[in-house]
Amino acid sequence: MNPTLRAALLFGLVGLALLFTGFNQSWTLALTILNMSLISAVLALGVNLQWGYAGLFNVGVMGFTAIGGLAVVLVSADPVPEAWSAGGFGALMGLALGAATVLAAIAVWKRFPKGRTRVAALIATLVIGYFATRFVFAPAREAISAVNPATEGYLGGASLPVILSWPVGALFAAGLAWVIGKISLGLRSDYLAIATLGISEIVIAVMKFEGWMSRGVNNVAGLPRAVPRPVELQGYGFVQSMSESTGISIVEMASIIEKLGYAALFSVVLIILIVLSELALNSPWGRMMRAIRDNEIAARAMGKDVKARHLMIFVLGSGVCGLAGAMMVTLDGQLTPGTYEPLRFTFLMWVMVIVGGSGNNWGSVLGGLVIWFLWVQAEPLGRGAMELLTAGMSEDNGLRVHLLEQAAHTRLILMGAALLFMLRFAPRGLIPER
């Protein structure tokens, strides 16, 4: 079959599945799935940049997503003036001191001649820096947390438009990726995997426990919306008239229109990213990246700086993940660090890229749409399958009750099976690389 036709057909199928959900379950559900699917597609594009273009194995997607989400709070939440006056200066000073310590340590390492003195100087710098930072930072942190802890207790954000936080989220993630890449690229490929796995856990730990920044596990709710809330939409004339002409209740109509608004915003972002990625893939730069991926030694022999190019694409791809993270928090309207978990935010993205087709942007986008749809719908499917499987047992059979209770976890099995199946029988994915 013509590859373009095949791709169009597959995308059409996803659309049909969403329409089916809309008609049979509810339009709100269909649109909720669509919105997260679009975000997942953006994430998959980011992962595909790294894996499909350059063969970099990043298992820290969760961390980049989360730090992008943090940007939403820092950019768009209202500042808390009391907290700023209580400890804002100390917190900033502490951060500056921490950064200065690291820079000083790097300078010591670079400037000093090799030997015992260098090691001693490095340790001394780090120890002194650590205590100085802590001396300034700890009281500020206490003071900030003490300000109205039930609803605030953090510094708040800059009160800027929420859309602005999307590029900022991308920048945050890109900055983090630069640091990790500097350390672990150029070493063995597995090391990048373990390093990213570690840093993503640390990002989540920092977001959970540094309350002065993001309220930690208390969550930041009520972030500014990118699209008017359903309650506000109900007051608009066109929403009321649409509700009357279609016969859908005004509450549902408002919610549908809100979700459509987000879908439109996310689609714009996704389309821009696809166009950019496609242009990049087919440019000399894209050809060079694939050449490096396919034969690193040959590319190096041709005079390409493999490590620098890898760092570049790692930063770019992570930036896209950060962007998607910011979009996700904007859609939810709240930052909940406790909900980030690696299976859902890192490894599921990998299933999307592998199933969709690594190295092909359209494939990754399709993978994002398909896998998210399956992820949501697998829960009722799993329950149904379990009911069918245990239909012969009596109602109060212990095994049956247990299996039905745990049926939700079948979706993990389904995702793993999908990944293994594709890897084995169609390793190039639904829409293979050209």
Add this chain to the structure above:
Amino acid sequence: MEIVNAIVLLANYVLVPALSYGSQLALGALGITLIYGILRFSHFAHGDVMAIGTATVILTTWGLQSVGVSFGILPTALLALPIGIACTIAYLLVVDRVVYRFYRRVRAKPMIFVMASLGVMFVTNGLTRLLIGPGEQRFADGERFVISAREFRNLTGLAEGLALRSTQLLTVIVALIAMVVLFWFLNRTRSGKSMRAYSDNEDLALLSGINPERVVLITWVIAGTLMALAGTLYGLDKTFRPFTYFQLLLPMFAAAIVGGLGNPLGAIVGGYVVAFSELGVTYAWRRFAGYFLPPEWIPEGLMQVLPVDYKFAVTFAILVLVLLFRPTGIFKGKSI
């Protein structure tokens, strides 16, 4: 006296817990390093296979308890362990047959194996939760303490107590036995030697008539035993939760890398390095310092370098240090 008290305090809160945690990590890291050395890929499903192996041990333990079998002062789980080990090995062999063997045959790149292990990780994770649920399970029974803090104080007359839980002692003993047997096997038996030969140079090993499928089979059997052991000991010492086992992946991999991937001795050392630094850095040293410093010198804070919430950061910091200064690990590991 001050010094003895200080040492007992340190032993109670850092040395003993770190020794048992380190043994658990070392057993896990040994499995990772063996799989890396022989099958040549990073086995990401390690934590989850450990979880499913432990789940079978727990279910067997419950079964034994319900028919009234117990192991006296020792936990019943030890009786269930052989069945758990057999289940883990069987699971790994089925997975190898269904998933990995194909990629070995087509000589796929290591990354493809890693991807496949991600798929296995998902499936295993789902199966574990289906089997035993996502919640916390306790299955330790028998005598809780070898010596409790109060008994220790009464016995020695010291101000500080040293509690030694039976699971901690058990962990160290079992781990020690497992390590000795493993090294005896690798260094003294024909099969062990063929494994090392295969790990060092695959082509040369094939030329000398070593059957690769047999080597792979033995590797899975050993790895499965180690996984079931590590998982059960960890579950006895702390508690069992599938997600915690998944998270053990990071410290176990860190231990294997710190020691040098592919090097069994390195994995053991790495396990203890990670465990001791994790507990040492997150321990509040204030009371310990109280025994040495004059009272007016003692700071007000807890003297904790990092809060316990950041224990992953410690693991990660060690990893970064090793990556920066000695990328092949403390003992020279392989580099592919």
